[in-house]
Amino acid sequence: MYMLSEQRYHIILDLLEKNAIVKTHALCQEMGTTRETIRRDLMTLEEKGLLKRIRGGAMKPGASESDANSYTSFDHRRTSHLQYKECVVQEALKTIHDGQVIALDSGTTNLMLAKALVGAGHSLTIVTNSLAIANELAGAKGIELIVTGGVYRADEEAFVSGFANLIFPKIHIDTFYLTTCGISVEAGITYQRMDEISVQTQMMEAADHTIVIADSSKLGVNSLVRMCGIEKISALITDYGVSPTEVGKFEDAGVRVMVAPKRSDAIHEQADGT
Numbered sequence: 353m354y355m356l357s358e359q360r361y362h363i364i365l366d367l368l369e370k371n372a373i374v375k376t377h378a379l380c381q382e383m384g385t386t387r388e389t390i391r392r393d394l395m396t397l398e399e400k401g402l403l404k405r406i407r408g409g410a411m412k413p414g415a416s417e418s419d420a421n422s423y424t425s426f427d428h429r430r431t432s433h434l435q436y437k438e439c440v441v442q443e444a445l446k447t448i449h450d451g452q453v454i455a456l457d458s459g460t461t462n463l464m465l466a467k468a469l470v471g472a473g474h475s476l477t478i479v480t481n482s483l484a485i486a487n488e489l490a491g492a493k494g495i496e497l498i499v500t501g502g503v504y505r506a507d508e509e510a511f512v513s514g515f516a517n518l519i520f521p522k523i524h525i526d527t528f529y530l531t532t533c534g535i536s537v538e539a540g541i542t543y544q545r546m547d548e549i550s551v552q553t554q555m556m557e558a559a560d561h562t563i564v565i566a567d568s569s570k571l572g573v574n575s576l577v578r579m580c581g582i583e584k585i586s587a588l589i590t591d592y593g594v595s596p597t598e599v600g601k602f603e604d605a606g607v608r609v610m611v612a613p614k615r616s617d618a619i620h621e622q623a624d625g626t
Contacts, residue, residue, distance in 0.1 A: 458510030459531025534573030
């Protein structure tokens with residue numbers, strides 16, 4: 353449905369009241385419009401002194417650049433973009449088969465994937481550094497569970513640190529399902545904090561294939577810490593909210609992109625975030 357510019361301005365400013373920043377991609381999804389339209393809207397609102405434009409979105413006037421890279425909690429992320437994450441998870445399930453050894457990092461999309469695997473009936477070995485995922489999979493029929501251990505971070509419900517070096521050189525992983533705060537052709541795979549990438553790097557090195565599972569709000573977004581370039585991944589699974597232009601960028605760079613279709617029974621999205 354066509355939306356007047358003043359209506360879009362109201363939505364943008366309302367979202368800024370609730371969040372430190374707003375992302376261009378999320379605004380496109382929210383209002384069903386193009387990046388170019390949102391770019392013009394943000395320019396207009398910046399000229400009026402109502403916001404400050406940053407790379408990939410906007411922030412409140414007077415906010416610092418550090419606010420744009422501020423940490424988003426695990427609890428917040430697990431309830432954000434649910435309808436898109438559910439679609440990504442269902443597409444990821446199509447790539448998982450009996451007898452595989454797979455690794456799941458501690459991202460919230462992988463937590464949803466773990467919950468889906470409990471009832472999928474697969475016979476799998478699953479390696480994870482996430483206590484939240486381990487709790488979901490503990491005792492699940494057909495699942496052999498390996499937990500990395502390490503230093504526990506309560507705010508992420510996961511184990512971090514170099515303890516992963518003790519296990520991953522000794523095991524073989526078929527596919528690593530990698531979650532991320534942002535992924536772009538230019539910057540590659542990025543995260544909010546440095547210690548998030550140590551275990552992921554070890555998982556990637558132990559795996560034959562790495563598949564990024566990321567809802568469309570993460571595409572074209574650059575977070576603070578770079579893990580690696582996109583040449584390191586085998587495929588990207590995202591959802592129907594991604595634009596054809598964004599898909600084209602990744603495919604032109606040699607990345608296979610699988611776009612999950614919209615589901616009629618998708619979970620209603622409750623909040624915005626990463």
